[in-house]
Amino acid sequence: MTDEQFKAKTVLVTGAARGIGRAAVVEFARRGAQVVAADLDGDALAVLGREHPDAKTVVADVAQEADVQAMVAAAVDRFGSLDVLIANAGIIPMAPLLETSTADWEQVMAIDGRGMFLSCRYAAEQMVPAGSGAIVCVSSISGMAGQSGQSAYGAAKFVATGLVKHLAVELAPAGIRVNGVAPGTIRTDRVVALETEPGGPEYLADIVRKHPLGRLGEPSEVAAAMAFLASDESSFVTGAVLAVDGGYLAQ
Numbered sequence: 001m002t003d004e005q006f007k008a009k010t011v012l013v014t015g016a017a018r019g020i021g022r023a024a025v026v027e028f029a030r031r032g033a034q035v036v037a038a039d040l041d042g043d044a045l046a047v048l049g050r051e052h053p054d055a056k057t058v059v060a061d062v063a064q065e066a067d068v069q070a071m072v073a074a075a076v077d078r079f080g081s082l083d084v085l086i087a088n089a090g091i092i093p094m095a096p097l098l099e100t101s102t103a104d105w106e107q108v109m110a111i112d113g114r115g116m117f118l119s120c121r122y123a124a125e126q127m128v129p130a131g132s133g134a135i136v137c138v139s140s141i142s143g144m145a146g147q148s149g150q151s152a153y154g155a156a157k158f159v160a161t162g163l164v165k166h167l168a169v170e171l172a173p174a175g176i177r178v179n180g181v182a183p184g185t186i187r188t189d190r191v192v193a194l195e196t197e198p199g200g201p202e203y204l205a206d207i208v209r210k211h212p213l214g215r216l217g218e219p220s221e222v223a224a225a226m227a228f229l230a231s232d233e234s235s236f237v238t239g240a241v242l243a244v245d246g247g248y249l250a251q
């Protein structure tokens, strides 16, 4: 069902080719938005583009400033404005601290950290003169609380949570709301692949037990929360990080 309020809105989704980002593209397209789908993986993006021919696809690495500038420019060139940013692109490396190298830290900080900053920075550059906009940063339960094996990834997700708080305050006078989602463990390809990996089924059974609702989340459930935070229904909500985690953080 389309949603009148999104009809003339341009929504830019990063990390759009797979998983949660892909679900966001499907959700905003279903609501009738003008969707710009950006991803590093051109092949996966081409598949998405064939399924959603109305969406504008852009190959972009969010860790690269020139790519982010070009991604935002492509959205504005195609649709004339940028109303919503879904800053979702990220990698999810997990390893014990003593097996985490400086290179591991630099890589996840470049993508999940700097990439999140750059996406917000250049989206806001378009939104500030317009006097309106909504940004949704994808954090994680790992960006809200401590977990084992996530010294680099978890710290990078705290960047998303931090940007939500600081940008919500800074950009409020410009009419821009900045919120986040903190997904629990979501049934994306990476998580499904664990079922056939050594130790994977045990890890999955344990992680499911840690979510009080007793199951993994679906990408579409995160996308629905993103749509709420990007919509007029959340017009007095800014600086919030909404847990979409089956109760994980409530414990």
Ligand SMILES: NC(=O)c1ccc[n+]([C@@H]2O[C@H](COP(=O)([O-])OP(=O)(O)OC[C@H]3O[C@@H](n4cnc5c(N)ncnc54)[C@H](O)[C@@H]3O)[C@@H](O)[C@H]2O)c1
Binding pocket: 014, 015, 016, 017, 018, 019, 020, 021, 038, 039, 040, 041, 044, 060, 061, 062, 063, 088, 089, 090, 091, 092, 111, 115, 138, 139, 140, 141, 182, 183, 184, 185, 186, 187, 188, 189, 190, 191
């Ligand atoms: N899956 C989960 O359980 C879970 C839980 C909490 C938070 N998250 C967060 O949700 C977001 C999406 O995760 P997902 O599970 O859908 O991952 P995914 O691996 O299924 O999809 C991520 C997409 O981002 C793209 N990408 C990777 N690096 C990029 C870069 N530098 N520039 C542009 N695109 C890039 C990939 O090509 C891929 O299409 C991430 O920020 C992740 O931290 C995921």
